[in-house]
Amino acid sequence: MKYRKLGDSDLEVSEISLGSWLTFGVGVEADKARSCLEEAFAQGINFIDTANVYGRGAAETFLGGALEGRPRDSFVLATKVYFPMSDSDSGLSRAQIEKQLEVSLRRLRTDYLDLYQCHRYDWDTPLEETMEALTRAVDSGKVRYIGFSEWPAERIQAALDMTGVARFVSSQPRYSLLDRHVEPSHVAFCRANGIGMIVYSPLAQGVLTDRYLTGIPEGSRASRPGSMSPDQLTEETMAKVRSLNEIAERRGQTLAQLALAWTLRDPRMTSTLIGASSVEQLDDSLGALDNLEIGDDELAEIDRYATDSDINLWARSSSE
Numbered sequence: 001m002k003y004r005k006l007g008d009s010d011l012e013v014s015e016i017s018l019g020s021w022l023t024f025g026v027g028v029e030a031d032k033a034r035s036c037l038e039e040a041f042a043q044g045i046n047f048i049d050t051a052n053v054y055g056r057g058a059a060e061t062f063l064g065g066a067l068e069g070r071p072r073d074s075f076v077l078a079t080k081v082y083f084p085m086s087d088s089d090s091g092l093s094r095a096q097i098e099k100q101l102e103v104s105l106r107r108l109r110t111d112y113l114d115l116y117q118c119h120r121y122d123w124d125t126p127l128e129e130t131m132e133a134l135t136r137a138v139d140s141g142k143v144r145y146i147g148f149s150e151w152p153a154e155r156i157q158a159a160l161d162m163t164g165v166a167r168f169v170s171s172q173p174r175y176s177l178l179d180r181h182v183e184p185s186h187v188a189f190c191r192a193n194g195i196g197m198i199v200y201s202p203l204a205q206g207v208l209t210d211r212y213l214t215g216i217p218e219g220s221r222a223s224r225p226g227s228m229s230p231d232q233l234t235e236e237t238m239a240k241v242r243s244l245n246e247i248a249e250r251r252g253q254t255l256a257q258l259a260l261a262w263t264l265r266d267p268r269m270t271s272t273l274i275g276a277s278s279v280e281q282l283d284d285s286l287g288a289l290d291n292l293e294i295g296d297d298e299l300a301e302i303d304r305y306a307t308d309s310d311i312n313l314w315a316r317s318s319s320e
């Protein structure tokens with residue numbers, strides 16, 4: 001495992017990181033989830049991502065228990081705030097940030113977060129109020145660095161233009177062989193502004209693995225209502241997946257391994273943030289590290305299938 005510096009922060013994060021959406025606290029039994037976490041650390045992953053909304057606090061609670069006893073400075077811990085936690089609790093107002101931060105720290109059983117991320121942009125709160133609240137969180141020592149996920153470019157720029165407030169060091173966009181919406185402008189913008197990229201769903205939630213090549217297996221994410229949008233498994237997408245799988249086989253890799261190596265081919269992608277429902281899946285995915293090199297000819301061939309998707313980013317789950 002190699003480590004890359006996250007934007008202008010002093011955080012060194014593993015090239016592959018582990019998330020907890022639809023897996024930890026919900027979805028995967030606690031013993032299995034613990035084994036995944038232990039395997040991740042054993043293989044050099046040091047960066048764990050969660051959000052207050054994952055399982056409405058259940059993912060953070062699971063992680064708080066599972067991480068307890070591990071030296072706090074041996075891993076980088078990130079969570080997020082924005083999505084509704086109750087009918088009256090959502091968004092990025094000063095009151096919400098203060099309240100949700102305290103509760104997240106309590107669930108995670110830690111005094112500080114390495115990275116606190118705004119899960120989406122809050123159009124109902126003035127940006128100044130959000131940035132001031134985030135800055136107070138940093139000044140208090142409860143948060144080391146701040147980041148955002150899927151914010152509009154013009155709002156990111158407005159935040160960067162403010163003086164006297166904490167600066168964002170990370171962006172968390174969706175990115176995979178089936179979704180390149182951040183290329184090229186967002187990636188270049190972030191690089192120019194000292195913002196690292198933590199790219200999520202690099203396996204397109206399992207579509208970029210052998211999971212769906214022969215149908216939808218029972219228990220898979222696609223088989224669970226509400227977890228995946230139906231436009232992710234169209235015939236057109238599956239044709240691309242089969243072609244990419246052939247390229248992976250020629251390289252002696254699984255498709256998951258090729259998909260992850262592809263996200264890491266660009267050094268501007270600081271970390272590729274995976275999920276795993278079992279140790280077997282995790283080991284398969286981490287096998288990508290054995291061969292991250294993709295030649296120019298292979299890249300050109302991959303480019304024929306790795307096109308931008310037409311998945312509507314804003315029409316998806318309200319809790320990712």
Ligand code: NDP
Pocket residue numbers: 018019020021022023049050119149172200201202203204205206207209210211219220221222256273274275276277280281282284285320
């Ligand atoms: P992935 O694209 O890595 O999908 C993970 C899922 O794919 C697994 O749960 C499993 O699903 C399947 N899978 C994983 N590895 C394999 C394998 N080797 N072979 C076969 N199937 C496999 O990432 P996620 O969509 O889970 O997202 C990763 C993390 O990113 C999240 O946990 C979260 O922390 C973050 N995230 C952030 C978002 C944001 O808005 N900022 C949005 C979404 C995610 P199955 O259940 O079928 O076994």
